[in-house]
Amino acid sequence: MGSSGRLLDRIVVDPRVMAGKPVVRGTRITVDLILELLAAGMKPEEIAEDYGISVEDVRAALFYAAKVLRREEVLVVSET
Numbered sequence: 001m002g003s004s005g006r007l008l009d010r011i012v013v014d015p016r017v018m019a020g021k022p023v024v025r026g027t028r029i030t031v032d033l034i035l036e037l038l039a040a041g042m043k044p045e046e047i048a049e050d051y052g053i054s055v056e057d058v059r060a061a062l063f064y065a066a067k068v069l070r071r072e073e074v075l076v077v078s079e080t
Contacts, residue, residue, distance in 0.1 A: 010060035034061040
């Protein structure tokens with residue numbers, strides 16, 4: 001298994017944890033929280049330190065989000 005597979009192993013979906021939202025394995029830190037923190041300007045190292053996860057966990061959250069979005073169907077809505 002390549003490094004991308006190992007990254008995905010860091011993210012789990014369990015209906016008993018955070019209502020089934022994807023989280024960093026062994027935590028209640030959600031992928032969407034990590035994305036919001038990155039969008040707000042936090043560095044991966046800051047997130048890792050503040051939330052007790054690794055920089056690789058932050059990378060895994062980004063990779064997971066990219067994989068999910070790749071499967072999304074985008075509908076173009078035109079305003080007239």
